[in-house]
Amino acid sequence: MPLPLPQTGRTPLHTRTIRAQSYARDDGQWDIDVQLVDVKAYDFTRTNGTEHRAGEPVHDMLLRITFNDELTITDAVAAYDAAPYGADCTAIAPDYGALVGMNLLRGFRQAVKTRFGRTAGCTHMSELSGVLPTVAVQTMAKQRRRKMVSAPQERPFQLEGCHALRLDGPVVREYYPKWYAGPGQAAEHK
Numbered sequence: 001m002p003l004p005l006p007q008t009g010r011t012p013l014h015t016r017t018i019r020a021q022s023y024a025r026d027d028g029q030w031d032i033d034v035q036l037v038d039v040k041a042y043d044f045t046r047t048n049g050t051e052h053r054a055g056e057p058v059h060d061m062l063l064r065i066t067f068n069d070e071l072t073i074t075d076a077v078a079a080y081d082a083a084p085y086g087a088d089c090t091a092i093a094p095d096y097g098a099l100v101g102m103n104l105l106r107g108f109r110q111a112v113k114t115r116f117g118r119t120a121g122c123t124h125m126s127e128l129s130g131v132l133p134t135v136a137v138q139t140m141a142k143q144r145r146r147k148m149v150s151a152p153q154e155r156p157f158q159l160e161g162c163h164a165l166r167l168d169g170p171v172v173r174e175y176y177p178k179w180y181a182g183p184g185q186a187a188e189h190k
Helices: 093-099 108-116 123-129 132-139 141-150 170-175
Strands: 014-024 030-040 057-067 073-082
Touching (some): 014 132, 030 123, 030 132, 057 132, 073 093, 093 108, 093 123, 108 123, 108 132, 132 141
Antiparallel strands (some): 014 030, 057 073
16 A cells, blocks of 8 residues: 655655565575665765765665574675765775674674664665664575474474464464464463
């Protein structure tokens, strides 16, 4: 369902695009490549006096992580194709190698905030890393389905992860009845 039509005229100003793509690797691990691109819909003069043209990226940042079956990052690399302060921005890219060892499902966003907060990181690169956990979950969907068939006694990890997947809700009642804990019925396993 689309958003409702605006009630007044509007002028475009800024577009942020975040793209994520995941891959199965030949070595049994997975890669996720993410990119953040910011463009303005108007020309402007930068604070250093140079002109920036509408549609040219202000930010174009890329991040690739490799992770294993446990969703622990085993490799990470960051790159910049456009940054507002050139080399002063891009100098932080190697520091994002410190994502290695972080687990995408165990406090990842807080760990990124702690490690790369304020002047220890790049606001936009850290923000871009925030999409990694949910992209990793989608990347592993096929493996999770296989695991549910081979180990049906194990509660699916996504339950209780959002409003729709609460144990007392209609989605769990319909799609995961074994784990439903709504009115009149207690879940068999917790």
